[in-house]
Amino acid sequence: MAALNLTFRTKCGADMFFETFRLALHAIFRNATRSFLTVLGIVIGVAAVIAMVTVGQGSTDQVEEEVASLGTNLLMVMPGATQQGPGTGGSASSFTIADSDAIESELASIRVSAPTNTRMLTAIFGNNNYATTVTGTDNRFMDVRDWNVASGRAFYESELRSGTMVCIIGETVKKELFGNSDPVDTFIRLKQVSCRIIGVMEEKGASSFGTDQDDLVLVPIRAFQRRIAGDRDVNLIYASVRDAFTTEKATVDIENLLRDRRNIDFGEEDDFGVMDMKQITSMLTGITNVLTGLLSAVAAVSLLVGGIGIMNIMLVSVTERTREIGIRLAVGASEGQVLLQFLVESIVLSVIGGLLGILLGLALGFLGAVVLKIPFTPDPKIILIAFAFSAMVGVVFGYFPARRAARLDPIDALRHQ
Amino acid sequence: MMPGETPQDTSVHRATELIEFREITKIYGAGEGEVRALQGIDLKILAGEFVAIMGPSGSGKSTAMNIVGCLDSPTSGQYLFSGNEVGTLDRDQRALLRRNYLGFVFQGYNLLARTSALENVELPLIYLGMSRSERRKLSYEALEKVGLKGREKHGPSQLSGGQQQRVAIARAIVTRPAILLADEPTGNLDTARSVEIMNILESLNKNDGITVLMVTHEPELAEYASRLVHFVDGRIESDVPNQVRGRHVF
Ligand SMILES: Nc1ncnc2c1ncn2[C@@H]1O[C@H](COP(=O)(O)OP(=O)(O)OP(=O)(O)O)[C@@H](O)[C@H]1O
Ligand SMILES: [Mg+2]
Numbered sequence: 001m002a003a004l005n006l007t008f009r010t011k012c013g014a015d016m017f018f019e020t021f022r023l024a025l026h027a028i029f030r031n032a033t034r035s036f037l038t039v040l041g042i043v044i045g046v047a048a049v050i051a052m053v054t055v056g057q058g059s060t061d062q063v064e065e066e067v068a069s070l071g072t073n074l075l076m077v078m079p080g081a082t083q084q085g086p087g088t089g090g091s092a093s094s095f096t097i098a099d100s101d102a103i104e105s106e107l108a109s110i111r112v113s114a115p116t117n118t119r120m121l122t123a124i125f126g127n128n129n130y131a132t133t134v135t136g137t138d139n140r141f142m143d144v145r146d147w148n149v150a151s152g153r154a155f156y157e158s159e160l161r162s163g164t165m166v167c168i169i170g171e172t173v174k175k176e177l178f179g180n181s182d183p184v185d186t187f188i189r190l191k192q193v194s195c196r197i198i199g200v201m202e203e204k205g206a207s208s209f210g211t212d213q214d215d216l217v218l219v220p221i222r223a224f225q226r227r228i229a230g231d232r233d234v235n236l237i238y239a240s241v242r243d244a245f246t247t248e249k250a251t252v253d254i255e256n257l258l259r260d261r262r263n264i265d266f267g268e269e270d271d272f273g274v275m276d277m278k279q280i281t282s283m284l285t286g287i288t289n290v291l292t293g294l295l296s297a298v299a300a301v302s303l304l305v306g307g308i309g310i311m312n313i314m315l316v317s318v319t320e321r322t323r324e325i326g327i328r329l330a331v332g333a334s335e336g337q338v339l340l341q342f343l344v345e346s347i348v349l350s351v352i353g354g355l356l357g358i359l360l361g362l363a364l365g366f367l368g369a370v371v372l373k374i375p376f377t378p379d380p381k382i383i384l385i386a387f388a389f390s391a392m393v394g395v396v397f398g399y400f401p402a403r404r405a406a407r408l409d410p411i412d413a414l415r416h417q
Numbered sequence: 418m419m420p421g422e423t424p425q426d427t428s429v430h431r432a433t434e435l436i437e438f439r440e441i442t443k444i445y446g447a448g449e450g451e452v453r454a455l456q457g458i459d460l461k462i463l464a465g466e467f468v469a470i471m472g473p474s475g476s477g478k479s480t481a482m483n484i485v486g487c488l489d490s491p492t493s494g495q496y497l498f499s500g501n502e503v504g505t506l507d508r509d510q511r512a513l514l515r516r517n518y519l520g521f522v523f524q525g526y527n528l529l530a531r532t533s534a535l536e537n538v539e540l541p542l543i544y545l546g547m548s549r550s551e552r553r554k555l556s557y558e559a560l561e562k563v564g565l566k567g568r569e570k571h572g573p574s575q576l577s578g579g580q581q582q583r584v585a586i587a588r589a590i591v592t593r594p595a596i597l598l599a600d601e602p603t604g605n606l607d608t609a610r611s612v613e614i615m616n617i618l619e620s621l622n623k624n625d626g627i628t629v630l631m632v633t634h635e636p637e638l639a640e641y642a643s644r645l646v647h648f649v650d651g652r653i654e655s656d657v658p659n660q661v662r663g664r665h666v667f
Contacts, residue, residue, distance in 0.1 A: 004501050006513040019543065030531050327527050330488060331541040331588065332516025334509050410515075411488040414527065 024345040031317070038313045038346075039353040042393065045303030046357025046386045047364060052299040053382045054365030056292025058374035060285050065375070067281045074144060075247060076275045077103070077237040077254060093271070094233035097221060099261060103237065104140075107253045109245035114140035115221055115234040123169075123217060124189040125177040132173050134190055134217045136224020142201075144238040152184040152199030155220055163222030168199040170214035193227045195219065206373050247276040303389060306353075311397035314346055315404075325406070326413030338406040339399075346398025347391065354390030358383055433499065435596060435628055436462040436485055441494035443480050443651075454480040455491070456651040464595065467622045467629045469639040469659075472648030478632045481648070482600045485630060486521045487511045499595070516544055520589030520627075524601040526581045528573045534560060534584045535569040541592050559587035563617050579610035586617060596628040597621060603638060615641045 028035045079094050100115035116137040123130050135141070139154045149168060159166050167188070174183050183197045204213040225232050241250040251274045258272055275283075328338055362378055369376035443455040454477045462468055470478050483489035484496060487503065496503040498514065506514065515521075528537045538556040547555075560569055563583040573581055582602055589597055599618065603611035619641050621627045633639055640661060647655040 004499060004514065005517060006506070006510045019549075023543070323527070324529060327529060328540070328544075329512065330486070330515065330521055330527070331544065332512055332519075332592070333544045334512040336509070337544055409489065411483050414488070414523075 020340055020344050021348070023341055024348045027341070027345050028349060034313065034317055035349060038310050038349050039356065041306030041309030041313075042303075042350050042353030042390045043306075043357040043360060045299070045306030046354050046390050047361035048299040048302045049296065049386045050358060050361025050378070050382060051364035051368060052295040053292065054362070054376070054378050055368040055372065055374070056288065056295055057377055057379055058365075058369050059372065060288045060292065061377055062374040063284045063288055064281055067277050067284065072277050073241040073243070073247065074277055075239040075241060075250060075254065076280070077239060077258070077272060078275070079235065079272050093262070094231075094235050095237055095258075095272075096232055096234055099258065100234055100237045102257060102261060103239055103254055106257060107250070109242055109250040109253050111240045111242045112140050112143050113237055113239040114138065114144050116141060116236045116238065117221065117224060117229060117234055118236070119224075119228060121190050121217075121228070123173060123177060125183075125186070128177045130173060130176040132170075132215050132217055134167075134219060134224070134228065136219050136221040136228070138221055141218065141238065144240045147204065148202050149199040150202040151182070152197070154199065160220045160222065163220055163226050165193055165195045165219065165223050165227060166198045167195045168201060168218040169197055170201050170216040171203040172212050172214040173217055174200050190217065190219070191228055247278075251276065303386070307389075307393035307397055310346070310350060310353075310393055311400075314342075314398055322408065322413050322416040325408060326410055326416065329408070329410035329413060335406040339403060342406070343395070343398050347394040350390045350394030350398070351387075354387045357390065358387060361386070433464055434461050434497070435464045435466075435499055436460070436630070437495075437497040437500075438481075438484075439495040439497070441481070441484065441491045441496060443477070443484065443489075444492045454651055455484075457494070458651075458653060460646070460653065460656075462596075462628065462630060464628050465622075465626060467619070467641065467643045468631070468646060469642035469644070470630070470632045470646045470648060471634070471636070471639055472654070476648040477651040478648050479600050480651075482598055482630070482632055485596075486519055486598045487515050488521070516541065516592070518595040520592065520594035520597045522582070522585050522589050522597065522599040522602045524604040526573070526578075526585045526605075528581055528584055528588075530574075531572060533570050533572055534565060534576065534587075537573075537584055538588045538591050540588060545592060555591050556587070559591040560584070562590070562621075563587045564613070577610075579606050579613060582606065582610075582614055583617065586614070586621075590621060590625070590627065593625075594627065596630060599629065599631040601632050601634065603633065603635070611635070611638060 077095070094117075095115065097115050100113050103110055104113035114137055116135050118133055118135045120131060121134045123132050123134075138160050142148060142154060150171075152168070154168070155166065158164070167190070169177075169183065169188075177183065177188065178186075183200065185196065185198075187194050187196050189195065201214070201216075201218070206212055219228070221234070239250070239254065241247050254274050255270060259270065262271065264270065325338055328341075362383075365378060366376050368374075438458045438460040441455055441458040441460075442453070445452040445454055458477075458481060460481075470481070472478055480489070484491050490504070498518070503511065503514070528534075529540065535553075535556050538559055539552045542552040542555060557569065560566065563586050565580060565583055565587065568576065568580065571580075573584070576584065582605075586597075586599075586602070589599075597618070602618070603614050606614065615638055618629055618631065622629045629642075631642065639645055640659065642659055644656070644658050646653060
């Protein structure tokens with residue numbers, strides 16, 4: 001009786017790995033259509049995650065950058081209880097110009113304070129109409145916002161005191177009504193009121209959420225109150241904190257002063273709010289973060305669906321390839337060798353899908369950043385996670401169908417038609 | 418076996434019983450619908466023989482071949498390969514038995530689609546863990562032996578039936594198996610093509626010392642064998658040496 005030689009004759013690891021890898025590539029290209037469909041699921045999933053997160057991150061960065069550019073020493077004072085959020089105090093009484101002046105003159109911590117009030121109005125020049133926001137204020141608005149007049153001039157003191165209807169327009173309003181011609185010293189109409197243009201503001205560009213900061217008309221606040229609003233209200237005060245003081249100290253100062261001026265009793269809630277830029281930033285980024293989270297969740301679902309697609313195609317392909325597996329088993333492949341082949345094949349597929357997905361996702365993210373005019377700041381962490389996920393999808397969803405295939409009896413696999 | 422050794426090390430000592438069936442049965446299904454495909458087969462095949470199995474359709478020839486080829490397992494009985502009980506081997510060991518000692522040729526060729534003749538022949542050598550250059554060399558030799566020199570790069574769809582079957586034979590013998598199993602290797606081929614295949618099998622048996630076990634329906638083709646086994650209803654009806662071997666009708 002001759003002893004059988006039934007030991008494995010394997011080669012050293014690297015060689016065997018290369019061989020298996022080559023076989024997997026071979027199988028992938030032999031069935032290009034099927035491979036393409038498999039990869040597509042992962043590409044879309046990974047690309048969606050990366051594009052969404054990149055755009056979301058970009059808009060958050062944009063908000064932060066923009067608010068920071070307003071200056072960290074800027075406070076905004078609004079009527080209405082802060083608990084309900086700023087601007088909700090419809091019933092709370094507005095401020096007056098005197099309130100704003102008091103903040104500036106009585107508080108050592110405040111350098112300058114600008115009263116403002118705003119309405120949506122249609123500006124008319126000749127046959128052109130353009131709906132814009134009209135803000136009544138004075139030259140201190142340009143100071144606190146660190147924003148200069150580009151052509152023409154700021155308001156004269158006499159115009160501010162007497163409430164003369166002159167206006168300074170933003171770049172967008174200028175383009176909409178005048179095109180490329182110089183608007184200075186021409187007249188536009190705001191709510192039936194004629195108004196002489198004395199200047200054009202510097203261009204600022206879009207803000208977060210795409211609101212156009214150059215879409216505005218400034219008029220002296222007294223003229224605004226008398227000719228447009230018909231009241232003596234001030235709805236937003238910008239206050240700039242002196243360098244030597246903290247925003248916290250300035251906030252407390254303003255709160256105490258206004259409580260006193262508005263006769264709020266001890267123990268009663270404020271009927272106004274003071275917000276610093278940190279609060280405004282966190283409020284705005286809070287909104288973008290929620291949006292980013294939602295988008296990411298949608299993207300993650302599409303990644304998962306892509307993974308299930310891969311599993312499905314691997315299962316179908318195993319059925320299709322049962323005869324092939326039968327042939328391989330018949331010529332002497334072991335269960336482990338067939339398993340390894342399918343495993344490597346699906347990992348290679350999902351890694352290719354992952355890489356293509358990353359490229360597509362970055363391209364879409366870049367496109368989104370350009371269109372939305374936000375910074376393009378891809379996050380290596382997200383790219384890594386998306387890549388790891390696609391590789392994992394390959395392993396998990398490749399392993400189970402492969403195991404099913406490798407466990408078939410050779411004759412059953414061969415008979416499969 | 419260590420890397421670098423040649424596949425010839427797997428050849429089995431001559432004049433021993435290479436294959437032995439003891440009371441092999443195979444039953445498909447159960448109860449009412451059960452089919453007794455093999456009803457107690459005793460069979461011994463010596464190394465170097467060329468055995469032809471004949472018999473009516475449904476008599477269990479393919480079932481027996483599949484059991485010999487370790488593609489299927491018997492319901493009961495013992496199968497000894499070179500004196501070793503195959504029933505005690507696990508799945509991996511049976512894969513190794515197929516890899517190292519057996520070559521199978523099917524009636525329907527069973528080549529990998531969209532894969533060249535050369536790569537089809539290389540397939541078993543990949544699982545043997547052979548290097549690419551070694552594989553290439555042996556595969557070219559095997560294809561030349563079956564008369565397919567120059568067709569190495571053709572895929573199955575570019576080859577005739579006879580050529581495809583010759584690729585399948587090359588794939589079966591490239592590992593230099595102890596035994597070549599051929600289940601109706603000429604079943605899909607015309608007479609002239611069949612004779613070409615039989616000449617190849619005869620040469621492999623005579624010149625390369627490969628034991629051949631073949632199923633055929635054609636008495637003329639069975640003449641190539643040294644021994645004729647007749648199956649009827651899952652039993653061996655007759656088992657005789659072939660007196661007229663070599664006096665080919667064609
Ligand atoms: N997988 C199977 N399930 C159920 N019955 C089967 C199966 N395979 C074969 N049989 C039955 O076993 C019997 C023997 O079949 P086998 O294929 O061995 O016959 P054969 O002698 O090769 O016939 P042929 O000459 O037509 O190829 C037949 O009655 C067949 O119907
Ligand atoms: Mg048969």
